Amino acid sequence: MSATAPDMATYVFAVRRCGGDVHLTGHPEGAMVRLLPFGALVAVVQDVPLRALGGPAALRRLLAPELLEPLGRLHRELVHAAGATGPTVALPIGTCYANDVRARAALEEQEERFGAALHRVTGTGRATGRVERDTRARKQP
Template sequence: MTGLRYVYAVCRPFGAALQSQLAGVADDPPRLLPHGDLVAVVSHVPEDDFGEAALRDRLEDLDWLTATARAHQQVVDALTAVTTPLPLRLATVFRDDSGVRVMLEEREAAFRRTLDRLDGRVEWGVKV
């Protein structure tokens, strides 16, 4: 499939399946992109919406931004049911799989340290 790669999170490899009905950003189901002992969770997204110039415009569209943020969060939430994810910023996009792998390789030590620190922990938000 063509298109850019949208990255939701980085985690360690895991054996459990993600929810089968998980749509992801741009309605593309997330998939796992392994690299060494890390995994990036990615979807294909269209360059028309997620290319650099288009993305600048899209981020001003509150309806689009809301839908994209919700889809991003749904994938991160699904990951927390099966592993400890390290979520990336909304709209983290790469040209292709090799760009994602380069990012994983360049930041591997930092990702591993952070995942080690987060392993076995859960974050809760409470509103009073």
């Protein structure tokens, strides 16, 4: 499925070398997680409604803060699951494109860089990322 509807975005979670089936759970409001081939690599993607990401305005301002923590957790979990079958490189949280065509074009521009990163992580342990937001009120001096 290609995110061609104006209310959808192609969310790119990670890049890896191997294809095959993906049985991963992504955003609960999104379509099934799938692989998007580009060059010799594949991206782990999901079509997600823009409203689930805070709407088009939130994407323009790089995601609303209230969405960042839950989206960060989801992103991390999906990247870890995708990495269980082989070397995987995570993309930044909230990496979205208007559709598969745009996602593929952007990823192809960076294919060499992704290949080098996959080479570096092959045979290494799992790397993790963590997103936190300080919700405590800041004291005025």
